[in-house]
Amino acid sequence: MGSFQLDDFAAGWIGGAASVIVGHPLDTVKTRLQAGVGYGNTLDCIRTVYRRESVFGFFKGMSFPLASIAVYNSVVFGVFSNTQRLLSRQRCGEPEASPPRRLSDLLLASMVAGVVSVGLGGPVDLIKIRLQMQAQPFREANLRLKPRALARGERPVYQGPVHCIATIVRTEGLAGLYRGASAMLLRDVPGYCLYFIPYVFLSEWITPEACTGPSPCAVWLAGGMAGAISWGTATPMDVVKSRLQADGVYLNKYKGVLDCISQSYQKEGLKVFFRGVTVNAMRGFPMSAAMFLGYELSLHALRGDHAVTDP
Structure with missing residues (x-):
């Protein structure tokens, strides 16, 4: 088998689907909190969403991520694994060997995966956030609204993912699908470094030397832990990204990343950039545990290995 392996992409698709199912309810809470309208804290947000929208409110907008984030994670995991493998084998000059990992290889592969993730994940994240946010009663926001929002009353702006995409392209052009992409780039490049690198070293550290690969428990x-670390540290830029992407459902407040940071700081202080850090870390653990476990077990099944092999 050559350096480029397609089974990494297939396993990433399965892991991505598992993570969406596990993490979407807390992702909805995180998005509502970070948009900064109507909720006091995490528990207040959960109670309010449940009271107004029942348990189904936590799964609002999940169909699109389930269909698309699985593909997105397929590409991210495939790009990371193949880039890291290529770098390691070029350094060692042994195409079929399994050379020891180097931090520099993992770092560069993580950065490449982060850049690729924005190209694919920007529109996916935008649609997900727009669908999650349109249930927010805009009259509570006490903000200047667009005329179209006032005329529409409490009716949803978007009727589903396809209508959301069509509306954004019609009103904002194709560039509108990449609203908040610069903030996402600043979040994802370091975020994936703090995602893949801790995972690789933690799984190797947990696994006894006598074992040929990490057990499912070690992978989980x-x-x-890697997900909690990555999402916890990414929270400040995740707040900015979420605000930029939610901007435009009922109103337009921000001109860009710096304007969003400036306005948010002036109105709410430094603490605003850590809004949702608890729920981010909380959702990061089960989502990433499901992601890596789905990835590793799928890879194990596809390759017919006798041991789980990390990316």
Whole structure:
């Protein structure tokens, strides 16, 4: 088998689907909190969403991520694994060997995956956030609204993912699908470095030397811890990204990343950039545990290995 392997992409697709199912309810809470309208804290947000929209409110907008984030994670995991493998084998000059990992290889592969993730994930994240946010009663926002929002009353702006995409392209052009992409780039490049690198080293550290690969329990624990670390540290830029992407459902407030940071700081202080850090870390653990476990077990099944092999 050559350096480029398609089974990494297939396993990433399965892992991505597992993570969406596990993490979407807390992702909805995180998005509502970070948009900064109507909720006091995490528990207040959960109670309010449940009271107004029942349990189904936590799964609002999940169909699109389930269909698209699985593909997105397929590409991210495939790009990371193949880039890291290519770098390692070029350095060692042994195409079929399994050379020891180097931090520099993992770092560069993580950065490449982060850049690729924005190209694919920007529109996916935007549609997900727009669908999650349109249930927010805009009259509570006490903000200047667009005329179209006032005329529409409490009716949803978007009737589903396809209508959301069509509306954004019609009103904002294709560039509108990449609203908040610069903030996402600043979040995802370091975010994936703090995602893949801790996972690789934690899974190796947990696994006894006598074992040929990490056990499912080790994969679950290392993946969950890596997710909590990555999402916890990414929270400040995730707040900015979420605000930029939610901007435009009922109103337009921000001109860009710096304007969003400036306005948010002036109105709410430094603490605003850590809004949702708890729910981010909480959702990061089960999502990433499900992601890596789905990835590793799928890879194990596809390759017919006798041991789980990390990316």
